[in-house]
Amino acid sequence: MVVTLLIPPACESENTIPPYEAEHEANDLMKTPVKIKIRDRIFAATLVDNASVTHLTSMLPLTMSMTELNGNEKYFLLAEKLPTRATNPGTIHAGDLMLWGSNTLVVFYETFTTSYNYTKLGEIDNPTGLAAALGTGDVTVTIAFN
Numbered sequence: 232m233v234v235t236l237l238i239p240p241a242c243e244s245e246n247t248i249p250p251y252e253a254e255h256e257a258n259d260l261m262k263t264p265v266k267i268k269i270r271d272r273i274f275a276a277t278l279v280d281n282a283s284v285t286h287l288t289s290m291l292p293l294t295m296s297m298t299e300l301n302g303n304e305k306y307f308l309l310a311e312k313l314p315t316r317a318t319n320p321g322t323i324h325a326g327d328l329m330l331w332g333s334n335t336l337v338v339f340y341e342t343f344t345t346s347y348n349y350t351k352l353g354e355i356d357n358p359t360g361l362a363a364a365l366g367t368g369d370v371t372v373t374i375a376f377n
Contacts, residue, residue, distance in 0.1 A: 278353035303341035326358030
């Protein structure tokens with residue numbers, strides 16, 4: 232019996248992973264834990280491993296006065312532009328941390344569908360109580376390493 236193994240050109244070496252799969256694998260396996268302080272509450276969050284997060288973590292700790300928008304998110308305009316790889320997530324989940332454009336950091340506190348493109352930064356591990364902590368107006372939020 233002869234078995235033929237077909238290897239796609241991008242995978243000819245056993246140590247080579249196609250670019251999309253390499254990024255996907257890194258986002259799944261390499262994560263950075265951080266804490267997010269909102270008023271008197273501290274939430275654990277996990278940032279994914281991508282170029283945006285690498286740049287963002289170089290700015291930590293980061294204290295921001297976040298602005299309310301649409302009754303489902305708070306946002307902050309960063310002083311620096313971050314690298315992006317925006318896609319449409321289809322559904323935003325409460326606790327998602329996203330980058331809109333190249334310098335708008337967004338914390339979502341409601342789940343809803345979207346037609347907008349974002350670069351995923353991470354998520355709050357347990358968003359229970361997040362909406363109450365953020366409140367209805369602008370709020371000061373600090374992101375720092377654990």
